[in-house]
Amino acid sequence: MTNELELSENILSLTEIFERSEFGVVSISVTKSSELGGSNGVGSGFVFDKEGHIITNNHVVENAKKISVTFVDGISYNAELVGTDPYADIAVIKLEISPEKLYPLPIGDSSKLQVGEQISAIGNPFGLSGSMTSGIVSQLGRLLPIQGTFFSIPDVIQTDAAINPGNSRGHY
Secondary structure, three states: OOOHHHHHHHOOOHHHHHHHHOOOEEEEEEEEEEOOEEEEEEEEEEEOOOOOEEEEOHHHHOOEEEEEEEOOOOOEEEEEEEEEEOOOOEEEEEEOOOHHHOOOOOOOOHHHOOOOOEEEEEEOHHHOOOEEEEEEEEEEEEEEEOOOOOOEEEEEEEEOOOOOOOOOOOOO
């Protein structure tokens, strides 16, 4: 059994979470091609590793002709699409950038989440960088149907944190 004191020492305040994460959260701008011509879009992502891999959502980079990643310091870099999974709505893009400019964020273990735990989302809603929202884990193991398909995303984590366009899927 974990000592309660040990647990409380590992819990960060929302301010500490933001301060430790802001350099690893990026804004993603894309120029997309569609049947109606080109369009622009924005989204959020995070630095995965020192090799320049960035994790974002598939819907952010889907059909992108050009992908640009902007860090909190305002410096932008072009990125290349590495891979996508449209059904899980996840994508990996890659930058050619010096490793010392990258601040990878640690990946948690979602199997350890509990309903009622505090969570936060840091991103770029409406293209506004460095925004944070918070809430709780509302439920675990939800089945999320994908509109217009016969597929569903299993084992979704439901939260009550305010999610807006740009820090992903806020338009649902």
